[in-house]
Amino acid sequence: MKFGIGWREEVLTEINQQVDNIDVIEIMPDQYMFDLRKKVELLKKFLPKKDIIFHCVSLSIGSSEIELDYLYELKRLVDIFDPLIISDHIGITRYKSYDTGIACPVSYNSKTLKIFEANINKFQKIIGKPLLLENISCPLKMLDEEFSEAEFIAKLYQVTGVNILLDVTNLYINSKNHNFDYREWLEKIPISSVRQLHLAGGNEVEGKLWDSHCCAVAKDNWSVYEMAINLFSQIEFVIVERDNRYETFYESINDIFTARDILLKQR
Numbered sequence: 001m002k003f004g005i006g007w008r009e010e011v012l013t014e015i016n017q018q019v020d021n022i023d024v025i026e027i028m029p030d031q032y033m034f035d036l037r038k039k040v041e042l043l044k045k046f047l048p049k050k051d052i053i054f055h056c057v058s059l060s061i062g063s064s065e066i067e068l069d070y071l072y073e074l075k076r077l078v079d080i081f082d083p084l085i086i087s088d089h090i091g092i093t094r095y096k097s098y099d100t101g102i103a104c105p106v107s108y109n110s111k112t113l114k115i116f117e118a119n120i121n122k123f124q125k126i127i128g129k130p131l132l133l134e135n136i137s138c139p140l141k142m143l144d145e146e147f148s149e150a151e152f153i154a155k156l157y158q159v160t161g162v163n164i165l166l167d168v169t170n171l172y173i174n175s176k177n178h179n180f181d182y183r184e185w186l187e188k189i190p191i192s193s194v195r196q197l198h199l200a201g202g203n204e205v206e207g208k209l210w211d212s213h214c215c216a217v218a219k220d221n222w223s224v225y226e227m228a229i230n231l232f233s234q235i236e237f238v239i240v241e242r243d244n245r246y247e248t249f250y251e252s253i254n255d256i257f258t259a260r261d262i263l264l265k266q267r
């Protein structure tokens with residue numbers, strides 16, 4: 001299992017200082033798309049020589065039509081950086097010309113499943129690299145649902161073969177906000193489907209937890225991680241995400257150490 005961090009330009013010095021403790025870097029290609037060639041050159045210059053994986057936010061795999069311009073631009077970056085895998089979210093970020101900038105939920109039903117199947121096929125034809133899809137955190141519940149989130153993910157894997165990026169923190173947050181047992185949720189996910197984990201720290205606002213990537217992984221959240229690494233046999237990458245309060249970035253580095261220690265104690 002390889003452990004790493006989400007690449008953010010705000011902490012490129014800190015990441016480079018910790019290079020010996022990091023196996024893999026997760027890049028968000030959206031930040032380097034469309035006429036940002038200078039940024040790509042900078043990225044190439046400062047990126048440590050480590051394994052690279054991509055994490056997209058605007059593929060919008062749940063939209064009725066995946067955007068081909070986005071896929072071709074993604075392919076340009078894939079050819080430059082040769083990521084081992086590419087991920088995005090089980091959600092939509094685009095409706096017609098409106099871009100939400102953050103993954104919004106889809107209705108978990110057969111119609112959505114067909115949309116995902118068609119879009120995953122288009123992705124594979126153009127990109128030709130393994131795609132992983134991530135469970136999101138969401139305070140809302142959608143209408144027209146036939147399946148629970150975990151059932152939908154299991155069906156998605158059975159129908160399309162797409163692997164899962166299990167965001168352990170999103171699951172933890174949803175289980176607290178919607179009051180369900182994360183153990184039962186995890187037991188519904190096919191054992192061979194999960195290839196990557198995300199971990200992050202969130203915060204609490206008016207009694208609800210938010211996936212704000214602002215601090216260390218919560219103490220209780222580690223039990224979800226422990227169960228996930230115990231349950232899923234195909235996990236290759238564990239990435240700690242941080243997008244806020246970079247002055248305490250060391251907390252995220254400590255989280256990498258903790259994640260590695262828990263794995264070592266378990267084996």
Ligand SMILES: [Fe+2]
Binds near residue numbers: 134167198241
């Ligand atoms: Fe995530």
